[in-house]
Amino acid sequence: MKKVIVLCGGQSSEHIVSRMSCQSVMRYIDKSKYDVSLVGIDLNGQWFELDQSLDVLTGDNWLSGAKDIHDVYGYIKQFDIAYPVLHGLYGEDGTIQGLFELAQIPYVGCRVLGSSVSMDKIYTKKVLETAGIPQVKSLYVKKRYDNTLVVVRKDFSETTQILEEVTNELGFPCFIKASNSGSSVGCYKVSEPEDLLNKLTEAAKYDRKIVVEECIDCIELEVAILGNDDPIASRVGQIMPHGEFYTFESKYEDAESQTCIPAKVEQSIQDKIREYAVTVFKAVDGHGLSRVDFFLDKKTNNVYLNEINTMPGFTHISMYPELMGDFGIPYSELIDRLLALALER
Ligand SMILES: Nc1ncnc2c1ncn2[C@@H]1O[C@H](COP(=O)(O)OP(=O)(O)O)[C@@H](O)[C@H]1O
Numbered sequence: 094m095k096k097v098i099v100l101c102g103g104q105s106s107e108h109i110v111s112r113m114s115c116q117s118v119m120r121y122i123d124k125s126k127y128d129v130s131l132v133g134i135d136l137n138g139q140w141f142e143l144d145q146s147l148d149v150l151t152g153d154n155w156l157s158g159a160k161d162i163h164d165v166y167g168y169i170k171q172f173d174i175a176y177p178v179l180h181g182l183y184g185e186d187g188t189i190q191g192l193f194e195l196a197q198i199p200y201v202g203c204r205v206l207g208s209s210v211s212m213d214k215i216y217t218k219k220v221l222e223t224a225g226i227p228q229v230k231s232l233y234v235k236k237r238y239d240n241t242l243v244v245v246r247k248d249f250s251e252t253t254q255i256l257e258e259v260t261n262e263l264g265f266p267c268f269i270k271a272s273n274s275g276s277s278v279g280c281y282k283v284s285e286p287e288d289l290l291n292k293l294t295e296a297a298k299y300d301r302k303i304v305v306e307e308c309i310d311c312i313e314l315e316v317a318i319l320g321n322d323d324p325i326a327s328r329v330g331q332i333m334p335h336g337e338f339y340t341f342e343s344k345y346e347d348a349e350s351q352t353c354i355p356a357k358v359e360q361s362i363q364d365k366i367r368e369y370a371v372t373v374f375k376a377v378d379g380h381g382l383s384r385v386d387f388f389l390d391k392k393t394n395n396v397y398l399n400e401i402n403t404m405p406g407f408t409h410i411s412m413y414p415e416l417m418g419d420f421g422i423p424y425s426e427l428i429d430r431l432l433a434l435a436l437e438r
């Protein structure tokens with residue numbers, strides 16, 4: 094029997110989302126086929142072997158009965174496959190993937206480069222430009238180590254004329270996002286020019302790289318990708334956020350936010366989006382799985398890539414498993430396939 098280490102939590106703003114995802118993974122992973130150990134990483138980066146008799150991973154007592162892991166490297170060496178059910182920094186950004194590479198343990202999901210490029214909204218844009226994937230107009234703002242904010246131009250020269258650049262290039266409202274954040278943490282819609290510097294400063298608390306984007310009045314569409322060299326693409330799902338945009342609250346706490354499969358948009362647009370999603374996955378050297386998110390401009394019907402999530406939300410009612418379910422791959426089988434894909438390489 095293969096020994097599998099499932100990891101949850103992590104040192105990211107999406108820590109709790111990871112525990113929600115992992116709750117479902119632990120419920121549905123085939124324990125007659127795999128010898129499963131569950132590891133929790135707390136917000137300080139301490140690793141624990143968790144007590145699997147615990148029903149609820151999302152409660153405050155998730156560490157009760159847990160055993161400290163001091164020698165992380167020695168501990169992971171005993172496993173055949175790692176399944177990092179981790180979102181955001183240190184889990185989805187290539188860092189923990191680097192640890193598994195060093196330890197030579199096959200793992201579920203994208204490798205180091207694919208994870209880090211996809212986690213970073215600015216570098217995703219740079220890589221995807223070369224693949225001809227349409228993207229919204231944007232600017233790259235950086236907080237230098239002396240705390241000055243500058244716009245970084247395409248040739249990497251810098252200017253401090255931020256307000257002018259944003260006004261001329263993008264206009265208002267615009268979106269500001271910490272480059273390496275997720276779950277809408279460090280993401281703001283800015284309607285007034287007077288609010289721009291404040292919100293840039295807020296976003297800079299999460300990452301020194303910040304994206305400023307033109308705001309699109311859009312329908313949000315998502316595609317699930319599964320595979321290694323010849324990945325499959327699900328049908329297109331649609332997000333109907335409740336509220337002004339898809340914030341952390343509307344994602345995880347607002348029962349009125351809804352999803353719909355397939356999306357209520359023309360078939361030809363769905364076909365194009367599915368094609369783009371596969372190209373995006375290949376362009377970032379994707380492995381295993383990803384959810385690729387798009388905007389459809391309501392006025393022009395133009396499609397734009399929003400982002401690629403290499404370890405998308407994974408509760409049994411999250412969009413990725415729902416899209417795969419719609420494709421004919423139920424949740425337990427999906428886990429099984431991901432573990433098999435990890436071993437394929
Ligand atoms: N350029 C934009 N125009 C309109 N809405 C946007 C734009 N960028 C982001 N949003 C809204 O903010 C949400 C979060 O942004 P996203 O880039 O997906 O970041 P995250 O990685 O945090 O999910 C999106 O789902 C969408 O609702």
Ligand SMILES: [Mg+2]
Pocket residue numbers: 276277386400
């Ligand atoms: Mg998103």
